Amino acid sequence: MAGRADSDPAAPTTPLLDPEFLQKLETLGLVSRKRIRGEQRGDRRSVSRGRGVEFSDHRAYQLGDDYRYIDWNVVSRLDRLFVKMFSEEEDLDVSFVLDTSRSMAAGSPSKLMLAKRLAAAIGYIGLVNLDRVGVTACSADAGPRLDRLRGRARVFDLLRFLDGLEPAGETDLLLAMRRHFAGVRRRGLLIVLSDLFDPRGYERALLLARYHRVQTFLIHILADEELTPAVAGDLRLVDVETGRAVEVTVDAEALRAYAQARDAYLSGVERFCLRHGIDYLRTSTSVPVEALVLRWLRQGGLVG
Amino acid sequence: VTFAVPAALWGLLAIPCLILLYLLRVRRRDHPVSTILLWQRSAPTLAASRPSRRIERSVLLLLQILATVALVTALARPSIVERGAGGGDVLLVLDLSLSMRARDVAPTRFDRARDEAMEIVAHLRPGQRAGLITAGPRPLVRVTPTEDRDRLVAALRELQPWDASGDVAGAVRLAAAHPLGPGGRIVAWTDGARGPLPALPRVAYRILGSSDDNVGITAFRALRDPRGAEALVRVENFGTRSRRVPLEVTHDGATTYRAVLDLPPGASRTVVFPITAAGRFTARLAVHDILPDDDSATAILDPAPLPSVLVVGPGDPYLENVLRALPVVRAAATRAVDPTTWRSYGVVILDRVDPGPIPPGDYLLIRTVPPNLPVAAAGDVRTPDIASWDRTDPVLQFVDLRGVRILRALQLVPEGGRVLVGGTVPLLWAYEGEGVRALLLPFALQDSDLPMHVAFPLLVANGLGWLGGGALDVRAGETLQIPAGGGTRARVIDPEGHSQLVPATAGMFLLPPFQRAGVYRLTSASGERQIVARIGDPRAGMVRPGPADRAVPSAPGTGDAGPLVTRASLWPWFLLAALGIIMGEWVLATRREGDR
Numbered sequence: 001m002a003g004r005a006d007s008d009p010a011a012p013t014t015p016l017l018d019p020e021f022l023q024k025l026e027t028l029g030l031v032s033r034k035r036i037r038g039e040q041r042g043d044r045r046s047v048s049r050g051r052g053v054e055f056s057d058h059r060a061y062q063l064g065d066d067y068r069y070i071d072w073n074v075v076s077r078l079d080r081l082f083v084k085m086f087s088e089e090e091d092l093d094v095s096f097v098l099d100t101s102r103s104m105a106a107g108s109p110s111k112l113m114l115a116k117r118l119a120a121a122i123g124y125i126g127l128v129n130l131d132r133v134g135v136t137a138c139s140a141d142a143g144p145r146l147d148r149l150r151g152r153a154r155v156f157d158l159l160r161f162l163d164g165l166e167p168a169g170e171t172d173l174l175l176a177m178r179r180h181f182a183g184v185r186r187r188g189l190l191i192v193l194s195d196l197f198d199p200r201g202y203e204r205a206l207l208l209a210r211y212h213r214v215q216t217f218l219i220h221i222l223a224d225e226e227l228t229p230a231v232a233g234d235l236r237l238v239d240v241e242t243g244r245a246v247e248v249t250v251d252a253e254a255l256r257a258y259a260q261a262r263d264a265y266l267s268g269v270e271r272f273c274l275r276h277g278i279d280y281l282r283t284s285t286s287v288p289v290e291a292l293v294l295r296w297l298r299q300g301g302l303v304g
Numbered sequence: 305v306t307f308a309v310p311a312a313l314w315g316l317l318a319i320p321c322l323i324l325l326y327l328l329r330v331r332r333r334d335h336p337v338s339t340i341l342l343w344q345r346s347a348p349t350l351a352a353s354r355p356s357r358r359i360e361r362s363v364l365l366l367l368q369i370l371a372t373v374a375l376v377t378a379l380a381r382p383s384i385v386e387r388g389a390g391g392g393d394v395l396l397v398l399d400l401s402l403s404m405r406a407r408d409v410a411p412t413r414f415d416r417a418r419d420e421a422m423e424i425v426a427h428l429r430p431g432q433r434a435g436l437i438t439a440g441p442r443p444l445v446r447v448t449p450t451e452d453r454d455r456l457v458a459a460l461r462e463l464q465p466w467d468a469s470g471d472v473a474g475a476v477r478l479a480a481a482h483p484l485g486p487g488g489r490i491v492a493w494t495d496g497a498r499g500p501l502p503a504l505p506r507v508a509y510r511i512l513g514s515s516d517d518n519v520g521i522t523a524f525r526a527l528r529d530p531r532g533a534e535a536l537v538r539v540e541n542f543g544t545r546s547r548r549v550p551l552e553v554t555h556d557g558a559t560t561y562r563a564v565l566d567l568p569p570g571a572s573r574t575v576v577f578p579i580t581a582a583g584r585f586t587a588r589l590a591v592h593d594i595l596p597d598d599d600s601a602t603a604i605l606d607p608a609p610l611p612s613v614l615v616v617g618p619g620d621p622y623l624e625n626v627l628r629a630l631p632v633v634r635a636a637a638t639r640a641v642d643p644t645t646w647r648s649y650g651v652v653i654l655d656r657v658d659p660g661p662i663p664p665g666d667y668l669l670i671r672t673v674p675p676n677l678p679v680a681a682a683g684d685v686r687t688p689d690i691a692s693w694d695r696t697d698p699v700l701q702f703v704d705l706r707g708v709r710i711l712r713a714l715q716l717v718p719e720g721g722r723v724l725v726g727g728t729v730p731l732l733w734a735y736e737g738e739g740v741r742a743l744l745l746p747f748a749l750q751d752s753d754l755p756m757h758v759a760f761p762l763l764v765a766n767g768l769g770w771l772g773g774g775a776l777d778v779r780a781g782e783t784l785q786i787p788a789g790g791g792t793r794a795r796v797i798d799p800e801g802h803s804q805l806v807p808a809t810a811g812m813f814l815l816p817p818f819q820r821a822g823v824y825r826l827t828s829a830s831g832e833r834q835i836v837a838r839i840g841d842p843r844a845g846m847v848r849p850g851p852a853d854r855a856v857p858s859a860p861g862t863g864d865a866g867p868l869v870t871r872a873s874l875w876p877w878f879l880l881a882a883l884g885i886i887m888g889e890w891v892l893a894t895r896r897e898g899d900r
Contacts, residue, residue, distance in 0.1 A: 103338035111338075197339035226338055236332040239340045246340045247332055254346075261346035 016120040016159055021290050025121055028293075028303045029129045030092055030189060057085040092131040093148065093188025095214075096123065097180055098162075099221075100137045101171035102241045103197045107223030107285035115193040115221055116162040117289040122191060123158045125303055127151060134184065135161060138176030138194065139169035145179065170241040171198040173205035181212050190214040191302070195221055196269060199242060203272060210276050217302050218273055220266075220282040227284060229258060305874065308381035315376035319369055326365050367889035374882035382874040392487030393433045393449045395479040396421045396456075398463060399494035400440040401470035402844040406495070406594040408515035414465045417493030417512055424491065425456045435482065436460065439475035439494065441468045441781030441817065441840060449482070467597065467821040468781035468840020470494075473502050480504045496850020498843050516848035518542040519549050519567060520598030522839065524587045525777070526579060526605035533605055535560075537587050538574040541567035542846050550590040555581055579605060584823065598845045602823050604836050610765065611650020611772035612831075616641055617657050617670070620748075622755035626764050633831075647791070647829065650772035656748055664739025664788055664812065666771035668764075671714060671748045677735055678720035679744065685715040688747075691727040699724055699734065699743065699766045703759045710754075713747035734770075739788060739812045743767045776833060780840040784815040786826065786833070794828035796835075 017025075061070060061081030069083040096119045104112035123133040132150045135158070137143030146161040173194060180190075190209050196202040209216040231237075231250050238245045248254060266282065273280035281300050283292055297303045307313065337343075398421060404414035421436075428434055428451075435449035436459050447459045472494045479490045480502075489506040495513040523538040541547050546568050553561040561577045579585065582605045589599040612633040615623060619637060627635040633650065643663050646652045653668040661676040673681045690705050705725060713731060721735030721742075733744040754760050778784050788794070788808035796815060797803045799822030806813050806826075818824060818837035826833045839845070 106338040195338065197341055199339075199341065223338065226342075229337075231335055234332045235335045237337045237340050237343055238334050240336045240338060242340075244340060245334070246343050248343060257346040258342060261342045265342060265345065 016117045016162060017124065017289075021121070021293075022124065024290075024294060025125050026128060028125050028298075030094060030122070030126050030131060030303055058082045059085055092126065092129075093184065093186045094123065094126040094131050094133045095148075095180060095184055095188060095190045096133075096135040097138050097173075097176050097190065097192045097194070098135055098165065099139070099171060099173070099176075099192075099194035100143050100165050100167055101139045101169055101197070102167045103171060103195055104221075105167035105240070106195075106226065109285055110167070111195055111221045111223055111285055112165065112167050114283070114285050114287075114289060114292075115219075116165060118193055118219060118221075118292060119191070120159055120162050121289060121293045122297070122303070123149075123162075124155055127155050127158065132188070133158060136176055136180040136183075137165055138173060139171065143169070143176070145183065147183075171195075172200065173198045173202050174200065174208065177205045177208045181208065187212065187214050190216045192216060192218045193221060194218075195223075195226070197241070202269070206272070206276065206278055210278070215279075216277075217279040217300075218281070220269060220280065221285070222282065223285045227262065229255065305382050305384050308383065310380055312376060312380040315379060316373065318372055318376070322368055322372060323365070326362070326368075364889055364893055367885050367892070371882050371885040371889060374878045374885060378875040378878035378882060380875075382878065384874055392485045392489065393435070394424060394428070394488065395435045395437060395449065395482060395484065395490045396424060396460075397437045397439060397472070397475050397479050397490060397492035397494075398460075399470045399472050399475075399492070400438050400463065400465045401472070401495070401497070402465060402467050402597060402839060403495050403497045403518075403595065403847040404465045404470075404512070405597050406513060406515070406518070406847045407596075408517075408594040408847075409512050413495055413512040414463075417510070418460050418463060420510065421491075421493065422457060422460055425453050425460070428453060435479075437475050437479050438463060439470040439472040439492075440466050441471065443471050443475035443478045445478065445482075464819065466781050466817075466819050466840065467837070467844065468779065469498055469844045472496070473499070476502055476504060476507055480507060494850075495847065497846045497848055499850075501850065511849055511851075513847065513849035515594050516543045516846075517545070518593045518595045518598070518845055518847045519547050519589060519591050520593075520595065520839075520845035521587055521589060521601040522572065522598075522842040522845060523574070524585075524601035524603045524838070526585055526603040528605065532578060533580070533582075534576055534578045535585060535603060535605075536574065536576045537561075537601075538572055538842075539565055539567065539589065540572035540842065540845060541569060542848070543593070544569045544848075547591065551575070551587065552590065553577075553585055553587045555579070555583060555585050560585065582606060595845065595847055597821075598839055601821065601838065602836060604823065604834055606834070610768045611666070612636075612648070613651050613653060613768065614638065614646060614649040615653045615655060616646075616659070617653070617655030620655055620670075620750070622749050622760070623653070623655065623670075623764070626755075626761050629761065630765050630768065632768065650831070651768055662740065662742075664808075664810070665741075667740065667742040668767055668771060669742055669744040671746060671751075673714065673716070673744065673746075674742075676738075677740065677742060677744075678718065678737075679733060679735070680717045680719070681714040681746070682717050683715050684712050685729050686712055688713050688729050688731060689727040690725060690731055693725040693732070697724055697734075699732075699763070699770050701762075701766055703762045703766065705754075705757075705759055708752060708754050708757055708759065710747050710752040712751045716744070716746050736785075739808075739810050741771055743771060776835040778818060778835060778837050780818050780821050780837050782840075783817050784835065786813045786815065788813050788828065791829035794826050797825040797827070799823055 058071060058074065059082065061083050065083045071082050071084045074082045098115055098119055100112060104110065104115065119135060126133045127149060130151060132148040134148040135146040137145065146158065149157055206216065206218065234249050236245050236247050270280060279300060279302065281296060293303065398417055404412065404417065406413050409416045425434055431451065433449035433451050434456055436447040436456060438444050438446050447456055450456065472492065476490065476492050484506065489508060491508050491510060493510045493512060494501065496509065496511050501509055519539065519541050521537060522540045523536060525536045527534060535553065537551065537553065539549060539551060549565045549567060551563045551565055552559055560579060563575055565573045567573060585603045587601050591599060610630055610632040613627055613635045615637040618639065624637065641657055641659050646665060651666045651668060653670065654672045655670040657672055659672065659674055662674040673679060688710055690708055693700050693705050713729060716730040716733055718730060718733055721733055723730040724734050725732035731746060735742045749755050776784065791808055793805055793807045794813045795803050796806055799820060806815055813828065821837050821839045824835040824837060826835055
């Protein structure tokens, strides 16, 4: 897959995912905790019973049923017509709300890069499994949006779109969520990739997802320097998004106070997500994307 | 620790300025962060941005403050002064001037000086010697260098200032002439109020006193003159501010004179007023100053100012008439030359007799030359002229010898004494010595027209007064020799009632120097005489402390506890510390910039 991507002239010059990692993703699929009605047949068991391959039940033959589904073994024993019922396999609507605000440029690699790689990996899994994949870039400047893709062949579109995203503007999660739900009617899987550094707060945005009854998986990405600031002395800390500044004298005591504020903030996010049934995974830019997908997202139940 | 330039400590005011500049200085560097959300949520972190917190946490500021403190302290020239006497012999010189009684230093300058000297004695090391020299009117070695502390302390306790000026320079030179061993030194306590102090090696001065506020009586006399009697009072303002001083003179408790004197700084005023009664007069200044001892003075106008007189000779009517007119205690006449009877008379007048060697006593010799006086008679000289006479001498006060003619006189050849009236030959000769006080008139009264002149009774009165008159007037600090008049001992009673027995030596009572001003009484076989001791000299009342050059500072924080004999400068160390701190601050600041 990756080899194809490399040979494709339209493929991004900086591959988000390396070939070995893509091969590992081939065996994975996205797990939805909810049975979701799809639009087309896919590789996902649907609440609809019909033409799938996995046997579900029998029922009495009714006029108009396809003769091919009559279970002749039962007819021979019971002398009555019964047809086999199969679970329908439908596609899953996988949506990404990806934070592309200026704060996502922090970290090494940047938080945005990690978010794009995660979206690429998860989206790749979805496309391989015939799920629909869409991406909404989140920033106050009404970032670009990728309509739902389907099928392995659209992988390059996905990667190209992700590769083109650059950090800009302020974080406005609520606006991004509104834009996303304005274009998506189906319920599905919503994956939010953000640092949640929204001066307006993240709560209303996530509650909007709950209102639309979509399964939401929040991947909270933080840079190491945000978790443990490596600064000292008399500083004027300037917010890269808002331009607002705060003057501090950073010393050990100030860093301890920051750590307390940070822990309180992260605990608040965790409690919020737990309370509202939102899957939550926090990571930092120092964690490789392979480990995130193959280990932590599998443990978190997003992929399986 | 003392500071030679304490004014430099004002430089510490630079520290608040430094802190202010530090706060005002824009030193924060911009640092982009993803969000300031978490920083804002940290209340203690916001507290970290408070200015006070910045000051607390700033090592650089702390170093800068320390450097400033060290630099300013170095500029103040600090030194540490160690109390004690050092290693070698110590000569203690104490000023006993009247001004050392000033009370601007509690209890007095002298008491403070003595306490400090005692402290030096108490801190003497084993084997270390100390001596004591006093700077009274005459320098005196009280205690030669000794290890005996008790002796030193006892000698110090006996000391009292004189009512006179002390010769501090002389005392210090006397001490400097004393051989001092290695490390030996001289410590002199004085107020330095009267002139510069000699700058001699190994001499340290402890200058005492802080004020010059003194108004004092520098002269008080009661005098008789041909017109009657009058008193003279001179008051001087030694301070630097104008004073308005009430003066009151009393006689037997009654006020005889009262005035208010306006005295500009450094000025003096003399008032003269007539007096009618005889006896003791007291002048007082109603003034508050640091030296009360010179605010009062006493003068005596003796009711019988002339002594008892015995005239030995053939008799002279002019002389007898004058003696009857003068206020002598008593007068008698005899032709017999019997020196044994002369003791009970104050003055013996030998008129044209040959007494042989005369015993100690007071004599008026008329054409008589005793063989035991340093004068000889080389025959007669006719019609000698009077060319000049010493008008300043008390014997010739108010005496006008113009027009006096002499027919015949002895041709005196003095070998001592002094000639009071001179011309072609000495015509009045005075002598004091070996118990004899004598006035010699080399011509008989009937051989001149002197008795016809007004000068005659004045001359006799002045002569009798000088020979053995009433109250004696001396300065404090002076010694006094009084002819014993045949007496063997006399008793001197000081103004406070303490008496001292004085034996006659070679026919004279050698009275010790009068330490305090006031009225002393001398009682002997020939009667009682009063002696008025005045303050030694007009400059004794000067109390302005001298400059503190070469002075030993007292130790601050020790209650001005005394001279500290060794002093080590600390400013080089403070300067070194300041440079070190500045270097450290620079290295730290440079490294921080590098880290950024």
